[in-house]
Amino acid sequence: MAGARLVTPPQPTSSATLRVPGSWSTPTPDQLFETFHEWAEAQGLTLYSAQEDAILELADSQHVIMATPTGSGKSLVALAAHFFGLARGERTMYTAPIKALVSEKFFSLVGVFGAENVGMVTGDSAVNAGAPIICCTAEILANEALRDGAEARLGPVVMDEFHFYADPHRGWAWQVPLIELPQAQFLLMSATLGETTRFEKRIAERTGRDVVVVSSAERPVPLSFEYSTTALVDKLEELAGMQLAPVYVVHFSQREAAEQAAGLMSLNLLSKPERERLGERLKTFRFAKGYGQTLSRLLKSGVGVHHAGMLPKYRRLVEQLAQEGLLKVISGTDTLGVGINVPIRTVLLTGLSKYDGSRVRQLNAREFHQIAGRAGRAGFDTEGTVVVQAPEHVIENEAAARKLAAKHSGDDAKLTQALKTKPKKKPPEGFVSWSEKTFEKLIVAEPEPMVSRMRVTYAMVLHLLNRPEDPVMAMRRLITSSDETPVRQAQLQRRALEILRELLAAGVLEKFDEPDEDGRTVDLTIDLQDDFALNQPLAPFAVAALDLLDPESETYALEVISVIESILETPYQVTGAQVKKLKSERLAELKAEGVDFTERMRILDDMTHPQPLAEILEQQFEVYRAAVPWVADHELQPKSVVRDMIERAFTFIDAVNFYGLARSEGVLLRYLTDAYRTLSQTVPTAKVNEDLEDLLEWLGEVIRQTDSSLLEEWERLAAGDDPEKLAAWEKHRDDDAASVPVTGFTSNERAFAVVVRNAMFRRAELFSQEKEEALAGLQRERSPNSDWADPDRWADALDGFFDDYEDVYVDAKARSAEYFLLDKNPADKPGFWHAVQVLDDNKSNHDWGIHAWIDLAASDEAEAAVLTVHHVGELRNA
Structure with a gap:
């Protein structure tokens, strides 16, 4: 493998804003194409032939199935579709399988078309939902298709990662719009679609317009492939030495990704200047206790970790450092196949088998190509590299064989005998093996045909009831128009009938003797909330x-x-x-x-x-x-x-x-x-x-x-179009951004008071259980030099209390504010609070309590309430 050269991506030479000319009334396809082409050139972008073909067809109002490799610029084609819809006065939609991609696309489109033209709708809430360009998950679009069908106000519909059509749980949401939205212009995109003939035929039949497939087996950044029998650590060092980093090391569980990363810190991946740059870059980042401390050490050695179990701020940091060329190795999971925003030169798969939730099996062609396709990014690399590691026991056996060969060099008889008698390491129990032949087959294999995953649910039936037509016939049409087999269609129709009967029996639906003016034979007897089938249906x-x-x-x-x-x-x-x-x-x-x-x-x-x-x-x-x-x-x-x-x-x-x-x-x-x-x-x-x-x-x-990133995103969405809420959100965001260092743990007094109250009551619970060791342990954790870090001190207090009382209650009443005293401004003790947890004794005397000082500065530093117990016994002033 030759080392691939890192090139500088094209930089925009003018404002990225893309506007519809005010002089247009009914733009022609040529006008649409030329205007978009000129804008792309102004950004320093040259269209690939596949991009140009797809954009021309979209301008001519045709459906497009874009089945081109990763890195071939499908996002730019989607951008053109949105622009054409905007220019024609049509509402356009972008869908993706996960909210993270939808959110990313939302902010990207806002940067191009302006905030007034782009909205986002999720199951949680919506922002600018009346905008002409809407970003949403596939389920949101599917629900609209069920509710409004051919009456939905839609033009171009971009369905990204369309191979999710075959997802066992969510595939129905990718199929329903194709059946129920004949007025839409579809752009279906994926690098691993496989055979598309049936989609071309059915979409053309349902919509009355042509479907054009734009496909290309040629990647803008070609890939080279290698099967490795070298130990993983040695292989990564080799790849880094050949200038083939950054390397994304693919695992099939979060545990494996994290454990492998920890084993890579000893690698010499960074030069001295790179270490210095990385150190400067990390100086201002706040690593919390817990995994943050481990991640900090990993990053300083040039090793990143990336998986869904990490905090969002850590994943974003890893992505940013990789983009800046400061990480040489990223140990992550196969969620890479859905896409993370990092320039990856080499993808190294640690195996070709995975647990899919029910069994361990070999990767299929679609999964392999989705992952491998992330190697080598247009605008960054001239070549991408894909490496697959042999099974670990094979690597170890080959290493042992090489040692024997070196030991018995020149003596073939001894070598043969040694190889025969040397015990070989066996694969672990339940292991599903792979080999170089498996790898070679996957490289040339076409993605498997996508299987229909239609289903029928109560929510689907209820959505159809919004239409001005007979919902029974609408459901039957939906099922018979699906890509399911006749046998499966019959099963779905029986399920739909069962749901209908149950809704009638429950009185949710009523059946008419004669169809009404809209042809309905049944209708709802109750009002449903608008979002009953969205984020929290219960x-x-x-x-x-x-x-x-x-x-x-x-x-x-x-x-x-x-x-x-x-x-x-x-x-x-x-x-x-x-x-x-x-x-x-x-x-x-x-x-x-x-x-x-x-x-x-x-x-x-x-x-x-x-x-x-x-x-x-x-x-x-x-x-x-x-x-x-x-x-x-x-x-x-x-x-x-x-x-x-x-x-x-x-x-x-x-x-x-x-x-x-x-x-x-x-x-x-x-x-x-x-x-x-x-x-x-x-x-x-x-x-x-x-x-x-x-x-x-x-x-x-x-x-x-x-x-705060997840909460801030939701608060931004929850603000919707309300100017006051938006202004409050922006002020809160700006205040947080200006707050350096980060706002202290104790700054929100109301929230911190809850922390203190919970901590004090926890001590009351342990006191009731006579657990002096646990009580002393709590004190040692925060104030190890306190007298109350000694279990004997607690034992004496317990003896004193239980000499007078038989029990201390820790029920709901004992937890109430009545038994918790808090002084936020104790005399002569600035920077401290004083708290007392009154013990609810069996005689209701309430004359005993646990007294503690709360050090605010220490609590900020520890990011937890630092309590120092100073008295346990009869109530008294601080």
């Missing part, structure tokens, strides 16, 4: 379930959180870690109690993650489902993540460390963000009390202090 159930709660209860705020958590998608990495931790603790207890092995295993097998209110919520869900049958499309999932953090007085890092979630910080953060967003959107104002407001303030601050 939100109406949650609102109804809130009526079961007692607003006067001391645990009301926590119970509201539990109701909302039950409708959120389960973060299985987190709940799995909870189960593991709980089982470990319970196993120790059972062993101490002398429970025999069989009984221990039975008890542990029955354990699950915490599920507050599960019984009452599941009962209510069955009642609710009888009246609202479509909720059967979704599963109630009681759990305790936010509530667990509150009850354990955890910061984000506390939760990460306690449950061992360093590799899944991003998963936890996304869940907390979803919980905050859903609590803010779903709980009616009348159901929010002061305690819940405090907890919401705390949760929002936890998210902001950890990584």
